[in-house]
Amino acid sequence: MSDTNLTRFTNPSMFILQGVPGLEVAHVWIAIPFCIMYIIALLGNFTILFIVKTEPSLHEPMYYFLCIVAVSDLILPTSTLPKMLSIFWFNSREIDFSACLTQMFFIHCFTVMDSGIFMAMAFDRYVAICDPLRHSTILTNQVVAVIGLAILLRGAMLALPCPMLARQWPYCRSIVIPHTCCEHLAVVNLACADIHVNNYYGLFESLLVISLDVIFIAVSYARILRAVFSLPTKDARLKTFGTCTSHLGAILAFYIPGLFSILTYQFGHTVPLSFHILFANVCLLVPSMLKVLF
Template sequence: MPDSNTTDFTNPSTFILLGIPGLEAAYIWISIPFCAMYTVALLGNLTILYVVKMEPSLHAPMYYFLCMLAITDLVLCTSILPKTLSIFWFNFREINFSACLTQMYFIKGFFMIESGILVLMALDRYIAICDPLRHPTILTNHVVAMTGLAILLRGCVIVLPYLLLARQFLYCRSNIIPHTHCEHMAVLKLACADITFSNSYGLFVVFCVTGLDAVFIAVSYTQILRAIFRLPTKDARLKTFGTCLSHLCAILAFYIPRLFSSLMSRFGENLPQHFHILSANMYLLLPPTLNPIIYGVKTKQMRDRLLLLFPRFGTKAFPWCSGSQTELHGEQIGDLVLGPCP
């Protein structure tokens, strides 16, 4: 006989998202930084898409990859923030079972897609610096489109088993999820079934997909640094390294919060539950918020175009932009290859 305090059901009609248990009294205050981050993410990524579309000089592989990153960030933050804010502001905690699984699918899928796009951007920097003469012939528009499509399909296909397994589980403990969104492990903890295979598949994805992405990026930058250190002058080395700075910052913004959240979930058993929930939100929200700032501030072409959009601010807003600089778009000048210089 089942326990009287539980309900047997397969695929419950709704789940209840508790938000951040223990911090209910502070929801309005917590919602302020969440809302600010979402606003920055929306405006920043939409601005990047608009600037690249309107500026012909930015119609190049690096900026196409940047547009892919911006679209991915928009989908990622929109997958969780509207529902999270509705919990904070209006106490709308119910989420349909199918909507919950769809949200989980989008979160995991576009996280994987973003990881793949960072790999493509590392490939672009590698070719631009280590094999500059072949860069235009290797990364053609067709190749950029096909690699972007491959990364999209990879993310969608790899994450699909999560959704199929979660849908077939029997949920007989509760339909209450102590989280702001349908986080994968939080949902699986409600299942009255053997979730060993799902956990094993999750570890496989972490090590064999995301892990390989990180290894590929590390290998690419090892080769890039070797090429940089072979340049004859310190000024040339600094300028060439500057073409990679935005991408490196984006990598750190993506991987460090995720690593921190993973370590906390595995080794922070004594930490309060709300700390785990906040860290899980941060690794999804920080990249969409920081990437537009990183590329808008550190990439000269993006900066120049933004100054044309907002001429009233001029060099007062960006004092480091004053003075004449040659606009470089990945051309080779002597023995130095420069992309978008900060």
Template sequence: MQQTPFGLRVGHLLPYSMSDSNTTDFTNPSTFILLGIPGMEVANVWISIPFCTMYVIALLGNFTILIIVKREPRLHGPMYYFLCMLAVTDLVLPTSILPKTLTILWFNSREIDFSSCLTQMYFIHCFFMMESGILVAMAFDRYMAICNPLRHSSTLTITVVAKIGLAVVLRSSMLILPYLLLARHWSYCRTNIISHTHCEHMAVVKLACSDIRVSSYYGLFVIFCVLGLDVFFITVSYIQILRAIFSLPRKDARLKTFGTCSSHLCAILSFYIPGLFSSLMSRFVQNVALNLQVLMANVYLLVPPVLNPVIYGVRTKQIRDRLLGLFTHKGT
């Protein structure tokens, strides 16, 4: 039987997977093959345009946030330190997937080393959870600023903010580590072809011929117990915040105070809704087209990094004024 070389078009890869998968041992595969977006190969170039545009916007926007906060002493406070943490996370998330995705769409380069695949998987899920933790920290900052303003500066000192950031990093790193260890432990005796643009956790472990219920259950534990707990803490914080806002006597004061939370609320919605929808759809919905699942898995990693700097740049007066000042200075 003539073996089809790696890196060819999808039409050449599918015969390879059906003919050789029953005879080839992938217990320790040297490479995986990423198919990209199945069924949409003829539109690869067109699909790459919005992907590349979103990536450039995410890079420029988040680097701009970091530069503005660094250069403006008035922005050296807890809210903006957490915003910088969010910007760093939003730089890493799309960078974990877009370079490889674009090489698939542009150059048909589908191979990825087994270790590189697991590393990519770890970074994707680790920084996704890290962003969730940062959003919780930002909700706590808004709660202290609105419900306990006199204690805000004394509670959220630079040291405390740094400790919160370290806790977020350690929590994410430790909780996602079993993803990597379990995926490396499984035997891959079916195929090494992944119907995806990147090494998403369930897309990888579904290739294993072992009983992967441990990976699946642990993934659900992370979604419901860890991310669900984050959503619970954010919800509790905003219940208290809304109670404090509606207790204000004047309507303009209520609107002004609520405006300080609007950016954070938009960031929360853009992060959790696509992420939870994509994660649950890949596990429980069977009749959704595979290309739609792959597109959704890309959207939930790309949309927040693109929207967050836009949201905070437009809705946060200090950042907006500083940004306008930079352009005004350059124009004079």
């Protein structure tokens, strides 16, 4: 390739999002269920924010964390779904290079944030059940604010290397991304450079966040279960553990699809690309909708 062409693609002005390769004729129909789920997620999370804001009895740590989840579940799908729908319905495939990297950052940042929020909510349930008399003194409004800020900073710090790494590579192969969004590996696979560092960092980020957060959540719930089973009556045990069921449902809805997506993307080389892309979109949108239902 000539130096002129290499220079032209080193810092491309835009990328082209292909959508779901092989299923172009079905794009219009594929978009319909995603649009419905997106609307449900928006309405549900806005409703949660409105109810918590207007009901003074809900001004406590568990519901503050729930509001952080709701904000994250508004931002994360909004960073990808409108563009995906414009691809499917209006064939609007172009995305500015900087906008692509920004979208990449938001995807990683708020996914990591969601995991951190679940960890914080597990800690809240642990204190509420295992040390209820000190709950209000341990989890004050200031502590909740600090935890929320720490979750945001952790998400931003872990997400920032992805667009920074993607920006430094020369893109001299193609500017067509075989995806509906600027997913990290889908973008850097277009670079004409050794991208092993991107692969390793993506796997490290995903497994580090999942393993550490899941371990903390598991330890918290092990202690919660021990406290619950030490209660004298069955009704008391069911009532106490019932306060955790919605949280556990949201955890399962978030981690199981996400872990499956990571493993199939990294190791499922025989899985069709169209499945990877559709399932990646499911992982971005469905948890945001299901958490409203839980």
